[in-house]
Amino acid sequence: GVPVVREGKYVxxxxxxxxxxxxxxxxxxxxxxxxxEIDSLGEKMIVQLFDAxxxxxxxxxxxxxxxxxxxxxxxxxxxxxxxxxLKKELDEKRRITLGRFLAALSIPEVGKSTAQVLAKxxxxxxxxxxxxxxxxxxxxKIGEEVGGRIRGWFDEEKxxxxxxxxxxxxxEIVEEES
Numbered sequence: 001g002v003p004v005v006r007e008g009k010y011v012x013x014x015x016x017x018x019x020x021x022x023x024x025x026x027x028x029x030x031x032x033x034x035x036x037e038i039d040s041l042g043e044k045m046i047v048q049l050f051d052a053x054x055x056x057x058x059x060x061x062x063x064x065x066x067x068x069x070x071x072x073x074x075x076x077x078x079x080x081x082x083x084x085x086l087k088k089e090l091d092e093k094r095r096i097t098l099g100r101f102l103a104a105l106s107i108p109e110v111g112k113s114t115a116q117v118l119a120k121x122x123x124x125x126x127x128x129x130x131x132x133x134x135x136x137x138x139x140x141k142i143g144e145e146v147g148g149r150i151r152g153w154f155d156e157e158k159x160x161x162x163x164x165x166x167x168x169x170x171x172e173i174v175e176e177e178s
Contacts, residue, residue, distance in 0.1 A: 016106075017057065017158050024050055026106045027058040034112040035104025036061075036093045040086050048075050058106075059165035065090055097176045098125060105162070107153045109146045117141050118150070125163070125173055129154050 002015045013019050016026070027046050031038040049055040052075060054067060064072070065087055072083045096104070099119035103112045110118070121139045122128035131154075136147035153159050 020050060023055075023057060027055065027061065029106050030058045030061065030104045032104075034115075035100060036096060037100075038086075038089050038093050040082070040089050045078075048078075057162065057165070059162045059169070062090055062094060062166065062169035062171060065170070094170050095172045095174050098123070098128075098173050099176065101125070101171070101173050102128075105153075105159075107159075108149045110150060110153075114141065114146070119176065129160075 001018065002013065004011050005014045013022060016022050024043070024046055027050075028043050030036060031041050031046070046055065049064070054064065054071070055061065069080065069083045069087075072078055072086075073080055097119065099112075099116040102110060102115035102118055107115075117139060118128060122131055122135075131151070133147055133151050136142050136150055137144060139147075142150070
C-alpha cells in the first residue's frame with residue numbers, strides 16, 4: 001500500500017509494520033538461528049498464526065503462551081503435542097543474550113556478528129538505546145552509515161514499542177556466558 005524505496009541496488013517496502021509479508025518475514029527472522037532459535041515454529045506455522053490473528057506483529061510471539069491451548073489446536077495440522085512443545089520452547093527461549101536479542105530485531109545492517117559487536121561494547125539494552133552517533137561510530141566495525149541506521153532504528157517509536165512489547169511479554173535479556 002506504499003511506494004517502494006530504492007536503496008542502491010535494492011528495492012524494499014518501507015511499510016515494515018503494516019505489510020503482512022514483512023511482518024511474517026520479520027517474525028521468521030526473529031525465531032531463526034541468530035535470534036530466539038525457536039525450532040518448533042516454522043514459516044508455515046507463523047503464516048497460520050498471522051492468518052488467525054493470533055499474531056499481528058513479531059512482538060506478539062511470546063504472548064502465545066497466554067493463549068488457550070484449544071485455540072491453537074484448532075489450527076490446521078496443530079495438535080496438543082505441537083502446542084505443548086511450542087509453549088515449552090517459547091517459555092525456555094524467553095531468556096536471551098543481548099547479542100541474540102539485537103540480531104532477532106531485524107535492525108537494518110545488524111546481523112549476527114554486528115549484534116555481537118554491539119553487545120560487547122554496550123553491555124545493556126539501555127546503554128545501546130542511549131548511544132549517541134559518536135559512541136556508535138567509536139565501535140570497531142561500525143561505520144557512519146551503519147551507525148546512522150542503528151541510531152535511526154532506535155529513534156523510531158514503533159521499534160521502541162516492539163522492544164517494550166517483547167519485554168512486557170516476559171522476554172529477559174541475560175548476560176552472555178563466557
